[in-house]
Amino acid sequence: MTPKHNLHCPSIAAMGTTRAMHQAMRALAGWMSSNRIRLNAQKTKLILFGTRQQLTKLNLDALSAEFPTVSFSQVVRDLERLLDSELTFSYHIDPVCRSCYYQLRQLRVIARFLTFNVSVSFVHVFVFSRLDYCSSIFAGPQGVRTQKLRRVHRAAARLIGGFKKIDHISQYMRDVLNWLPFPQRI
Numbered sequence: 001m002t003p004k005h006n007l008h009c010p011s012i013a014a015m016g017t018t019r020a021m022h023q024a025m026r027a028l029a030g031w032m033s034s035n036r037i038r039l040n041a042q043k044t045k046l047i048l049f050g051t052r053q054q055l056t057k058l059n060l061d062a063l064s065a066e067f068p069t070v071s072f073s074q075v076v077r078d079l080e081r082l083l084d085s086e087l088t089f090s091y092h093i094d095p096v097c098r099s100c101y102y103q104l105r106q107l108r109v110i111a112r113f114l115t116f117n118v119s120v121s122f123v124h125v126f127v128f129s130r131l132d133y134c135s136s137i138f139a140g141p142q143g144v145r146t147q148k149l150r151r152v153h154r155a156a157a158r159l160i161g162g163f164k165k166i167d168h169i170s171q172y173m174r175d176v177l178n179w180l181p182f183p184q185r186i
Contacts, residue, residue, distance in 0.1 A: 011057040045073040100127045100152045119160045135186050150182040
């Protein structure tokens with residue numbers, strides 16, 4: 001399990017906050033060493049979250065020069081979710097959608113041989129398990145970015161119902177499949 005530590009500061013105080021984080025990491029490494037546990041420095045990354053305007057105020061070159069052992073990153077992996085410094089989730093949403101579409105293409109090959117209930121079960125296992133894992137991070141004003149996930153959701157319904165891409169399926173999703181629309185599903 002990777003230890004996580006959070007500090008909050010305005011962009012002007014990033015140097016001091018990074019120093020405090022670096023000291024905390026050294027203390028953690030010392031404690032781990034005394035308990036015969038090794039901290040993997042190659043997997044330890046520091047990410048600074050903020051708006052685009054706040055992040056442009058940071059001097060990453062100065063931070064990297066003062067803390068050469070600290071690995072600064074724009075994207076980090078946490079619980080198999082990719083978090084970017086602006087929390088747009090675009091680095092996470094794109095691979096999830098690719099993976100779901102891959103699974104839907106694989107299911108489309110055998111869809112005509114499957115019953116309705118088996119199709120629904122396969123979609124839940126192979127597609128919705130990917131969409132639903134940690135989906136609460138998409139709650140809030142992420143409408144534009146979650147549109148891609150919504151399209152996957154609708155493509156899964158089209159596969160089950162045998163609909164074409166241009167067919168309207170909202171009523172089918174609600175009345176036959178009993179699925180909530182994607183924003184409510186989150």
